Amino acid sequence: MAKKRMVQAINEAITEEMERDGSIIVIGEDVHISPVGDTRGLIERFGASRVRNTPISESVMSGMAVGAAATGSRVICHLFYGNFIYTGFDAIANQAAKLRYMLGGQVKLPILYMAMIGGGRSVAAQHSDSMHPMLMNLGGIKIVMPASPGDAKGLAKAALRDDNPVFLLQAAGRGGELGEVPEGDYTIPLGKAEEKRAGDDVTVVAIGSMVKPALKACDELAARGISVSLIDPRTVVPMDYDAILASVARTGRLVVVDEARKSCSAASEIAATVAERGFHLLKAPIGRVAVEDVAIPYSPVLEKAVIPDAARIVDAVLKIAVSGGVPR
Amino acid sequence: MSAQEISSERLLQMYGRMFRIRLVEERLAQVQAAGELPGPVHLYIGQEAIAVGVCAHLSDQDWICSTHRGHGHFLAKSDEFQRMVAEVYGRATGVCGGKGGSMHVADVSKGILGANGIVGGGIALAAGAALSAQTRGTRNVAVVFFGDGAANQGVLFEALNVAALWSLPLILVCENNGFSEFSPTATVTAGEIWNRATPFGVPGRSVDGNDVREVWAAAGAAIERARSGGGATLLEMRTYRLRGHVEAEKSFLSKSYRSDAEVEERREREPLRLAVAALHGAGVTADAIAKLEEKERVAVQAAFEYAAESPWPEPGAAFEHMFA
Numbered sequence: 147m148a149k150k151r152m153v154q155a156i157n158e159a160i161t162e163e164m165e166r167d168g169s170i171i172v173i174g175e176d177v178h179i180s181p182v183g184d185t186r187g188l189i190e191r192f193g194a195s196r197v198r199n200t201p202i203s204e205s206v207m208s209g210m211a212v213g214a215a216a217t218g219s220r221v222i223c224h225l226f227y228g229n230f231i232y233t234g235f236d237a238i239a240n241q242a243a244k245l246r247y248m249l250g251g252q253v254k255l256p257i258l259y260m261a262m263i264g265g266g267r268s269v270a271a272q273h274s275d276s277m278h279p280m281l282m283n284l285g286g287i288k289i290v291m292p293a294s295p296g297d298a299k300g301l302a303k304a305a306l307r308d309d310n311p312v313f314l315l316q317a318a319g320r321g322g323e324l325g326e327v328p329e330g331d332y333t334i335p336l337g338k339a340e341e342k343r344a345g346d347d348v349t350v351v352a353i354g355s356m357v358k359p360a361l362k363a364c365d366e367l368a369a370r371g372i373s374v375s376l377i378d379p380r381t382v383v384p385m386d387y388d389a390i391l392a393s394v395a396r397t398g399r400l401v402v403v404d405e406a407r408k409s410c411s412a413a414s415e416i417a418a419t420v421a422e423r424g425f426h427l428l429k430a431p432i433g434r435v436a437v438e439d440v441a442i443p444y445s446p447v448l449e450k451a452v453i454p455d456a457a458r459i460v461d462a463v464l465k466i467a468v469s470g471g472v473p474r
Numbered sequence: 475m476s477a478q479e480i481s482s483e484r485l486l487q488m489y490g491r492m493f494r495i496r497l498v499e500e501r502l503a504q505v506q507a508a509g510e511l512p513g514p515v516h517l518y519i520g521q522e523a524i525a526v527g528v529c530a531h532l533s534d535q536d537w538i539c540s541t542h543r544g545h546g547h548f549l550a551k552s553d554e555f556q557r558m559v560a561e562v563y564g565r566a567t568g569v570c571g572g573k574g575g576s577m578h579v580a581d582v583s584k585g586i587l588g589a590n591g592i593v594g595g596g597i598a599l600a601a602g603a604a605l606s607a608q609t610r611g612t613r614n615v616a617v618v619f620f621g622d623g624a625a626n627q628g629v630l631f632e633a634l635n636v637a638a639l640w641s642l643p644l645i646l647v648c649e650n651n652g653f654s655e656f657s658p659t660a661t662v663t664a665g666e667i668w669n670r671a672t673p674f675g676v677p678g679r680s681v682d683g684n685d686v687r688e689v690w691a692a693a694g695a696a697i698e699r700a701r702s703g704g705g706a707t708l709l710e711m712r713t714y715r716l717r718g719h720v721e722a723e724k725s726f727l728s729k730s731y732r733s734d735a736e737v738e739e740r741r742e743r744e745p746l747r748l749a750v751a752a753l754h755g756a757g758v759t760a761d762a763i764a765k766l767e768e769k770e771r772v773a774v775q776a777a778f779e780y781a782a783e784s785p786w787p788e789p790g791a792a793f794e795h796m797f798a
Contacts, residue, residue, distance in 0.1 A: 171609050195609050198640070206632035209598020213616070214606035216587055216599070217537055236629075240592050241599060250571035251795040252582040286796050309798035 147296075147328055153183035153321035155295035156260075156314070159302035160185065160222065162331070164192055167220060170306065172197045173207055174224025174260070182262060183321055185224060204234030211257045212241045212311075220256040220306065227273050228263035228315060231281075242311040243286035254309040258302075262318035264355045264405050265442040265453050274318070274442035274449075276355070276405040279412050281313055282383050288312040288336055289383045291354030295325035297380055300334030308336060317355035337384035341393065345373030348463050349393040349400045352378060353412055356403040356435075356454060363459035372467055382412050390416065391424045398429035401462045403454055408436035430466040435459055475694040477687035482756040488530055488686050489749045490766045492522040495546045496746055497774040498555065499717075502545070502562060506721045510782070512564045515576045518546030520684075520716035523745035524649050525550035527689025528617060531697045537585045537603040537616040539596030541649075542577045544589025547619050552584040556777040565784035572787040573795065594620055594627030597646070601633045604644040604706075615643040615700045623654035625667045631674075634708070638674040641705035645696045646671075648708065649683060651715035656723075656731050671708035683711025684745045687752060714740040 164170045178199040180186040189197040211223035265274035281287050292298035305312040343364045352360035357378050364374045375393040404413035413434040435454045499517045529550035540547035561568030562576045580588030590596045600618035607614040637644045654662050671678030681692040696707035
């Protein structure tokens with residue numbers, strides 16, 4: 147298997163699917179130049195009719211995606227930074243998430259909205275949010291958050307074959323990370339988690355960008371004799387609660403790691419669901435590691451204080467592991 | 475295409491559809507007042523010529539997006555009006571299975587992407603439908619109906635910009651009915667709405683929206699232009715909302731925003747009255763008009779009976795159709 151970068155994997159998925167399915171069109175800001183790299187080469191290969199560089203007009207873009215999808219196209223709508231989802235949010239919340247439902251199932255809305263989310267690069271509060279919880283709350287949107295290049299390819303291809311609005315939220319600044327990417331027709335079903343590390347003492351669920359620090363935390367905890375079952379949900383809608391609960395059934399302990407603000411985060415939702423469905427499995431309180439309810443600051447020192455890292459994950463695991471009597 | 479070219483047969487046909495819309499809306503006002511409808515209704519009375527004059531040029535493969543005042547657009551483009559009425563009644567037989575109601579009546583098989591509860595919500599959707607029609611190499615067009623209130627939403631300018639850049643087959647039909655909800659248009663809208671297209675190089679026209687012949691002619695020219703790759707047009711249709719923003723509004727408004735005398739004055743030029751005069755001028759007999767009206771009365775009566783007798787949805791249906 148070849149090693150590729152995250153953006154190459156996504157680019158490969160889009161290229162293969164556009165080759166396979168002539169109804170796919172791309173709209174988005176600077177998609178012809180592709181500063182992110184994920185739409186590079188598409189306009190040369192598929193032409194300016196199918197690949198449309200748009201003005202910076204998220205209101206019309208996010209809604210055009212809905213109109214085009216409802217009338218026979220399959221649409222990739224690239225919103226660039228996740229915070230620009232907010233400027234295009236009306237059509238996402240009021241049309242994309244609801245149109246099929248309001249119309250009693252008369253339309254399918256095959257849309258892939260793409261954006262980079264999260265902090266860590268000193269671009270400050272308006273370019274660093276992780277807004278997947280807000281999208282989760284809409285109900286009619288699927289959300290894919292790949293943590294590795296291989297997953298990114300498989301999930302992007304599956305998303306491009308799904309007949310619903312799907313958000314592919316890529317961890318910002320991590321497009322250059324290398325990983326093994328299967329060649330050709332490789333898809334990962336939406337809603338299927340992966341256990342990235344097997345373990346019996348504590349379950350850690352890490353979302354998107356948080357998988358990387360969680361892997362580091364697993365190594366540190368292993369050195370202390372604590373084995374972690376690390377679950378990467380890969381899609382937060384649909385969420386693979388069966389996989390999470392199966393892991394918690396073995397470990398009896400859960401820490402959820404999320405780069406969103408803690409209030410009403412995906413971590414909160416996972417914690418609530420596990421408490422509701424698996425209270426009898428738990429030997430210790432559930433821990434959440436997330437951004438406190440502050441905006442993401444600019445200065446690297448401040449940003450580091452806010453965004454969860456391996457050390458915070460280790461601390462959270464130790465807190466519940468010790469209280470439950472797991473040997474250190 | 476000029477208003478003079480219209481045949482008397484076409485005019486009569488369009489009048490019949492306008493009359494149907496009027497009957498349905500008047501009946502909806504009655505049943506709403508009688509408490510038979512689950513939710514609010516925003517009626518199209520006074521604006522019928524616009525939907526009918528525009529939709530006369532459209533096929534089932536052309537798309538329309540509409541407004542919260544959307545019954546008229548639906549009725550102008552689809553014959554499925556029994557199921558539309560059933561939708562407003564919230565019944566299982568409704569065209570959306572009772573999930574959408576008055577503000578979301580849609581018939582995708584007829585090219586109706588739906589009424590829309592968000593002011594200006596249809597503009598981007600129609601731009602997308604136009605984009606889709608263009609990239610697939612069809613000659614189909616997308617029409618968005620929106621009110622003068624929506625002309626103050628930023629998305630209109632974003633849409634005009636991309637429509638101009640890409641020569642989208644998009645017709646933007648602004649129905650200026652004099653009121654943005656409860657505010658007279660002049661108090662919330664600067665300048666001329668038709669002229670908002672001009673800076674983008676998109677043709678803009680002001681049209682007498684109460685004269686179905688003028689609407690038909692202006693829409694025909696804009697639609698033909700769009701079909702042949704000429705791009706978008708903005709048509710401002712001057713009309714007047716004879717009913718309130720929403721039925722029963724007097725029950726919650728603390729003061730009025732217009733006088734009864736004003737409404738009565740504007741009624742003199744209401745579209746059905748103008749259409750009947752035009753029919754007489756074209757030599758259509760009063761007998762022929764009466765016969766058509768009677769046929770519509772019977773059909774509308776049947777539609778309301780169908781709706782009122784239709785079953786409510788199964789509660790379990792509330793959990794279907796979020797995802798395909």
